[in-house]
Amino acid sequence: MCKNCSKSDLALLDPVLEEFAGDNHALVAILQRAQEIYGHLPCDVIYRIAEKRGLSPAKVMGVATFYSQFRLKPVGKNLILLCKGTACHVNGADSIAKALKDELGISDGETTADGLFTLNEVACLGCCSLSPVMMINETTYGSLTPEKAKEIVRSIKAEGERQ
C-alpha cells in the first residue's frame, strides 16, 4: 500500500475532519464517515486522516484493520452480510454460506468479477429469531434456505442487469 496508489477526492473529507477537529477521540468515527463517503478506506484517505489528525499512518491503519466494519478494498454494489451467529449456526448458516458461494463463485470477503456482490460473513446481525439470516445492503432476509438465498441473489442480479 502507498499513499499514491489511489486518487480519491480528498476534499470530500474536509468537512468531516473539520467537524471532529476538536475531538481527540474521534478516529473511529472519522473512519466510519470516510467509509460512508468513499465506500471503503483508500490509502490516500488513510494518509490524509493521519496527517490531519497528527497521527502516524501506522496508527490509523491499526485502527482501520482492527474493526470488522472497515474495508480497505472497494466492495461490490451489493454487500451481502451473511450472519454466522449462534442461532444461525444452529439453524444451518453453513449451508446458506455454501449456497451463496456456489451461486456467486466467491468466498468470504471476496467480490464477484462483475463487481455486483461482495460476500462478508459476520458474527451476528441480531435477528436470531429469523435465523438463518442475511443482510444485503440495508435489507434483512430471514428464514433462509439454500434455495431461497440463491433466489434472492439471482433476482438482485436480474434487476441489476435490467438497469
Next chain:
Amino acid sequence: MRVVVGEGSCGIAAGALAVHRALEENGCEVGITGCIGMCYLEPIVDLYGDDGALAARLVKVGEADAPRIAQAAKSGDVTGLGDLLITGEDRSFLEKQTRIALRNCGIIDPESIESYRSAGGYEAISKILREGMTGEDVIGEIRTSGLAGRGGAGFPTWFKWNAARNSKGGEKFLVCNADEGDPGAFMDRAVIESDPHSLIEGMLIAAYAIGAEKAFVYVRAEYPLAIVRLEKAIAQAEKANLLGADILGSGFSCSLRIKAGAGAFVCGEETALIESLEGNRGMPRLKPPFPAEKGFDGKPSNINNVETFANVAWIIRNGGAAFAAMGTETSKGTKVFALTGKIRRGGLVEIPMGLTLRDVIFDIGGGIRDGKKFKAVQMGGPSGGCIPESLLDTLIDYKALGATGAIMGSGGMVVMDESTCMVNMARFFLDFTAKESCGKCVHCRIGTKRLHETLVRITEGKGREGDVELLEELCRGIKDGALCGLGQTAPNPVLTTIRYFRDEYDAHIRAKRCPAGECAALRTYSIDSGKCVGCTACAKKCPAGAIAGDLKKPHVIDESKCVKCGECVKACRFGAVSVK
C-alpha cells in the same frame, strides 16, 4: 380502530414495512411500535379499540391481508380476521412473562417521546429532581433493588455507581455498553429499537447518581435502526429539556452522545470499550486501574449495559424493594432472554429470576420444534456454556447457572436439538473467539487458535487420543493466564461440552463418528441397491468421481474418493442415497 405494526428489526426483516405500506395504501392510518418479542409470529399488526385497549393481535400478516385488515379497522369488526388472530397458546408466550426492562416494548411508539411519557416515562427522573433526591439516595434505592449488571458478569450495579461517585477527579463519564456482540443475543437491540427513552432515562438517573455530565451510548454499527431511533429520541429529549444543560430547571446537566462501534466483540469488555471510545484499537487495558478510577479520557467512568439501564427508571418509580421482591436470594428482579435456535416459539422473554430453564424453554418457548428431542441450551454465548437436559431444572440465578459451567450471560439462550453436534458447537464458538481475540495476550491470541485447531481436527475425523485432555489443559491454562474477560471465558464452551457431552467427543475421536450427523467429514454415504435404478444422476453430479455403475444398474460409492459433499443425495430422485 388504531392500527399498529410491530417494526423492530425482526418484524421488518419478516416484511413489516411492506405490510405497513399496504395498509396505508388501503387507507389506514398506521402507527408503529417496536419489538413485541414474539419474533416467530412476525409481522405482527395490533388493532387497538377506541378505549385504547388491544382489541386484536394479528400475526404472520402478509401484504395481501391489508385490504381486509383496513376494512376491519374501519368497521371495528374483526370477525373476518379469524385466521390471522393470535391463538391462545401463542398468547401465553407473553402472559407467562413479567416485563420490566421490556415494559414498553411492543406497546408504545418508539419514535415518540409523548408515547413514552404517556406510559409514565421520565417520571422517575422528574421525581428525583423535583424531590431533590441525592446521588446517595438514588444509589441506595438501586442497592435495595439488588440490580446487578445485565451484561453478563452480574456485578452489583450500586457498587459500581458508588465507586464512580466516590472517585476523585472532576469530570466523570457515563457509558452505556450497547455493543451487543454476543452472537445469539438481541435484547439490547430490541430495547433501543422499541423503547429508547427508557434507556435515556435510566442513563440520566445514573449520571445524576455518580455525578457525570457527559454520557455516551456505544452501539454496534450493525444496529442501524437502533441508532436511528436513539438519535431521534435524544433529539426529542433535548428539546424537552430532559437532556442538555439545566435539566428541568434543576441545575443538573447531562449530554448524551452516540458512538457507533465498528465491529469487535472484545469491545464488550469495558476497558476495550473505553479504548474504542477513545478512537483506538479495542484492546483491553490492564486492571487496575478500574474504569471507576481511570476510564474514558483517564477520568472516572461508569459503564453499564442497556438492560441494566432499562430497569433503572422502573426501580425509582416503584421502589427498590418491589424489584427485590422478585427473584432469588442472590439474583433479584427479572432478566431478559433472547430465546432462539431449535425452539418452537422464539423471541424475547423477560421473566423473574428463579424460574427454571425448563420453565422458559418448555412453558414459554413451547419446547423443541419439528418433534425433535432437546439436547442442550447454550447460555452466555462465546463466554458461556452448554447446559444439558439433566440440568434443565437449574434456577435462573447467577450462582446456580455459574455452577453448571455456563453463565447467566447477557441473555442469549440458544436451544439445540439432537441434530446439533456439540463438538461442532464448541468449534463454532472457538472459531469466533479466535477471530475476535484482540491479539494482545498470548494465552488468548494463540491459545484459542490452538483450541480451535484441535476442535477442527476432531470434527474432521482426525482427532487423536489425548485431544480431549489437551483441550482441557489448554482451557484451564487460558482461563488462568488470559488478560481480559474474553480470553478468560473463551474456554467455557469447550469445557462445558466436554463436561456434559464427553461421549460425543469420544465418538468423533475413537469411532470417527458424529452422533448428531452434523460433521460432514464423518458422514458416510451409501447407495441402496434395492432403490437405485441406475439413472446415473448422482454419478454425473459427484465432483470427486466417487460414484461408479452402469446405466440402469445399481451404482456404488467409493468411500475412499468421497468428499462428503452430499450432492448425490440431492441428485437422487429415488431416495436411494443414504447418509450415516
Next chain:
Amino acid sequence: MVTLTIDDVKVEAEEGSSILAAAAKAGIEIPNLCHLKELAPYGACGVCVVEAEGVPKLLRACATKVAEGMVIKTASERALKARKLAMELMMGDHDGDCLGPCKLKCPAHTDCQKYVKEIAEGRYADAVATIKEVFPLPASIGRVCPHPCENACRRRLVEAPISIAHLKAFAADKVRADGNVKPAAHAPPTGRKVGIVGGGPAGLSAAYRLSLLGHEVTVFDQMPEMGGMLRYGIPEYRLPKAVLKAETDAIAAEGVKFVNNFKIGRDATLEKLRGEFDAVIVANGAWRSVPMRIPGEDLKGVWGGIDFLRAVVNGEKPGLGRRVAVVGGGNTAMDACRTAVRLGAEEVYVLYRRTRDEMPAEKIEIAEAEEEGVKFRFLCSPAGIAGDDGRVSGVELQMMELGEPDARGRRRPVPLEGKTEMMRLDTVIIAVGQQNDNDGFEMLAKTGRGTIAAGEDFATAADGVFVCGDAAGRGAGIAIEAIAEANEAAKAVDAYLKGGKYEPAPCVVSEREVTRDDFADREKIERCRMPVRPAEERRRDFKEVNLGLDEESARKEAARCLECGCHDYADCRLIRYAKKLDTDCGRLRGEFHPGFVETKLVHIERNQRKCITCNLCVRVCEEKARKGVLGLVGRGFTTVVKPEFDDPSIPDFCRSCRLCVDACPTGALRLLSSSNG
C-alpha cells in the same frame, strides 16, 4: 516504602513500583518478555505471572503494584505452569529457525554458519577460533569428517550444499600457514589434575577443553604418537600425519601433557592412574577389528581392516600379493582398498553384501576408489576363506539378494540358496566393524555390546572415572560424535571436580521445515570443486589426494551460505526462557501467524515470522522515539506488526534509532550490517 515478601525474602520497595521491579531489586528474576521499565506495563506475554497469597487470580508482576504485606511466590506450581504454557504457546507460534541445520545436525553443534561467514569475510583466524570453541583439530576433522552438517545444509534445496568441511580445512591450513592463530582464553589454574586415557579425537578434545578450564591434564596413549584413529586408522593420503601432528602439537602448546607408549594394564593399572589424578577419562576407542566368524579367518593374509591400516602407518610392509579383496562397505573399507592400491596390489576388490546404494561409505570415497581402479562386487559375502599351505588362496562367495528392510530401513541381504562362487585371492581384508579392546579396563562395568557402561553424566561405576568416545556406550562412530561426547564429558568432569552436578544442556530451538519452493527465487551458484590429484598419479603414492581450496574459491564458496540460523540465538530472551522453563517447543505448534520478511525501514530487517507480538517495538517507537513508525495491524491470531505503506519517506521518518531492535526480545528485528557503527 512498602515491605513485602517475595519467595520468602522480605523486600522493601518503593510505593507504586511493580512486583517485577521489587523482585529485580531483591535479585529475584521473574521472566518476562513484553516489559521494559521505561514503558507503561502492557501485560501481553503472560510469562511474568506470580501468585499472591490470598489473591485467587494469578498476577502479572509487570503490571501489579506492590502493597504492604503482600506475600508473593514467583515460582509456585501454578505460576510455573501458567508461565510454561505461555512459553509453549509462544514457541508454538514462533517460526524462529533458531539454528541452521548445519549446527543443529553437527553432533558437536559446531557453529558452522558462524565460521563459514567468517571465512566469507576473510576473517580466517576468527573462523578457526570459532571451530576451536568446539574442538581443537579443525584441519584434521575438516579432512576426514563425513560432515552431517553438509548433508543437512539447506543450500542443497537451491543447487548443492555448502562445502563446509573443505572450508574448515582451508581456514585451518591458512591460519596455520600464516601463523596467526588466535590464542584461546584459559581459566585460572584450579590445581586439579585430570588423566585421560587415549589420545584420539575424544581424548584430545576433552583434554583441550579441561585444560582451558584451568585443570592440569595429562593424556596417556599406547601408540608412539598422538591422534588415535585419526593417525592410525586414516591413511596419509586423506590426512597427512604432518597436519595432524601440527594440531596435536598445538594442543600440547596449550599446556596439555602427552605421555605416549603407555598402555593401561601393561604400564599401569587404571586404579593406579585414578589414584594419581583427581579424575580420569577413559577414551581409548575401539581398536579391535570385528571378525566375521567364518572358516579360514586365521589364515595368513587375512587382515582386520583397522589392523591393516595401522600396520601400514607403522611402516610395516604387508605382502599383499596380486589380488586383494576388502570386505565391507564403510569408510574403513574404502581406506583399506585404496591403501592396498597404493601398496601395489594389481587387482583390488571390494566385496559388499548389499548394493552401492546401501554403502555407508561416503560417495566421494567410493568414486575416488573406483577412479583408482578398485572394483566393486555387490550382493556377495564371504562364506569362508580358502587356504593353501596356511595362506589365503581365495574366498567362497555366497551370493545375496535384498530382502525386507531392517529396523533402520536398509534392506536386509538374504543369501540366495545354492548360489556360491569361488574367488581367487591373495589377501582378504575384513573391514566390517570395530570393537573395544577392554584389556586393562576390567574394573569398569560393560554394556551388552562390550563397551564401557556409563550414565548420562559419563560417569562409570568407578568414582571419578568417566568414559567417552568410541569406548563408551553406543560404540564406534565418526570422529565428530566422539568429540561431541568428549566435550560433554569434559563438562561433567569439570562439574565433578568443582563439586557440582552435570546437567546436559537442553538444545531448545524452533526449527523450520523448508522445501525447494522456499528457495525458488535464489540464484543458483555452483558449489566449489575440491581440486584433486589425477587418479593415475595419486594411486602410486600416499601424498594427499586433495590439493586444498584456494582463497578466492573458498570465500566464494562461503558466500553461498544462506545464513539460516537466527542472528539472535545467543541473546534471544525467548529461547533463554524456553530453556530455563524446559519448554517443549513443538508441543503446541499449529498454524503460524502470517510471516514475512521486509526491509522497508532500510537499515532494519523485520522478520514477522519470529515476532511474538509483544508489541515492544511498536511501543518504544511510539512512547520513546515518538515516531509511531510501527503499528499493529489486524486482529486476533493474524495480528502483525507493520510499518504501513510503501511510503518512500518512511526511511527518513524512521531514522533507524535502533530502539525497536534493542527492545525486541527475540530475533524479529535486526540491524542490517550496512549501518553498523
